[in-house]
Amino acid sequence: xxxxxxxxxxxxxxxxxxxxxxxxxxxxxxxxxxxxxxxxxxxxxxxxxxxxxxxxxxxxxxxxxxxxxxxxxxxxxxxxxxxxxxxxxxxxxxxxxxxxxxxxxxxxxxxxxxxxxxxxxxxxxxx
Amino acid sequence: xxxxxxxxxxxxxxxxxxxxxxxxxxxxxxxxxxxxxxxxxxxxxxxxxxxxxxxxxxxxxxxxxxxxxxxxxxxxxxxxxxxxxxxxxxxxxxxxxxxxxxxxxxxxxxxxxxxxxxxxxxxxxxx
Numbered sequence: 001x002x003x004x005x006x007x008x009x010x011x012x013x014x015x016x017x018x019x020x021x022x023x024x025x026x027x028x029x030x031x032x033x034x035x036x037x038x039x040x041x042x043x044x045x046x047x048x049x050x051x052x053x054x055x056x057x058x059x060x061x062x063x064x065x066x067x068x069x070x071x072x073x074x075x076x077x078x079x080x081x082x083x084x085x086x087x088x089x090x091x092x093x094x095x096x097x098x099x100x101x102x103x104x105x106x107x108x109x110x111x112x113x114x115x116x117x118x119x120x121x122x123x124x125x126x127x
Numbered sequence: 128x129x130x131x132x133x134x135x136x137x138x139x140x141x142x143x144x145x146x147x148x149x150x151x152x153x154x155x156x157x158x159x160x161x162x163x164x165x166x167x168x169x170x171x172x173x174x175x176x177x178x179x180x181x182x183x184x185x186x187x188x189x190x191x192x193x194x195x196x197x198x199x200x201x202x203x204x205x206x207x208x209x210x211x212x213x214x215x216x217x218x219x220x221x222x223x224x225x226x227x228x229x230x231x232x233x234x235x236x237x238x239x240x241x242x243x244x245x246x247x248x249x250x251x252x253x254x
Contacts, residue, residue, distance in 0.1 A: 017144040017146075017156065019146050019154045019156060019189070021152075025147045025187075025190070026205055027148065027189045027205070028203075029146060029203050030191075030203070031193055031198055031201045058154065061134070062146070062153070062156050064144050064157075064158065066158055068198070071158055071195070072158070074158045076155075076157070078153055078154070079154070090134050
């Protein structure tokens with residue numbers, strides 16, 4: 001289960017850095033939109049992206065979410081990809097994220113296919 | 128040399144996520160203050176902290192810096208710790224960082240010893 005403080009940060013209009021492990025061993029990061037259900041950090045990307053390929057090869061992932069109004073308040077979640085979902089549900093998810101952050105459905109072209117990533121926490125920390 | 132766009136983000140009043148490699152293989156992250164010289168990302172911590180011990184064991188590090196006014200604009204630097212500096216210079220550095228972010232010298236107790244970390248970039252990306 002997600003800690004309530006982590007869930008609150010992830011469901012708010014806050015940004016996250018996702019860290020994935022590349023085959024080279026390097027840690028690759030990106031700033032992304034984020035959301036949560038009761039048990040998972042939820043993110044959405046496209047299946048052709050390097051970060052998704054990296055997660056398919058190595059499901060370990062770290063997500064760092066800061067309070068946009070106060071970056072001294074942030075959460076770190078280390079965990080693993082628990083499930084991925086493609087198809088209409090993943091398209092609906094990016095529209096929901098876009099509504100949260102921009103107030104409109106997702107306007108950018110989908111280059112391959114959207115995919116929703118659910119991350120199960122193994123270690124959670126908020127400060 | 129740092130890309131000018133990376134240097135500008137690091138020298139501004141922006142925050143960074145530092146990612147280090149733990150001995151377990153996990154990627155550990157923290158939100159931190161950040162600065163830059165012409166050639167390095169510059170950060171400051173204390174020598175007893177887990178992230179500093181991790182960097183002593185494995186100098187690979189990823190730093191992600193976002194524009195606090197517009198998180199869609201951010202930089203990712205992957206590199207290695209090029210040098211560390213303790214002593215009065217490291218104490219002066221945390222005071223300079225505190226002046227940038229808070230407008231005062233560093234007020235919190237130093238538990239062990241401050242240390243300045245200079246990170247040489249191997250890969251830089253701004254978007």
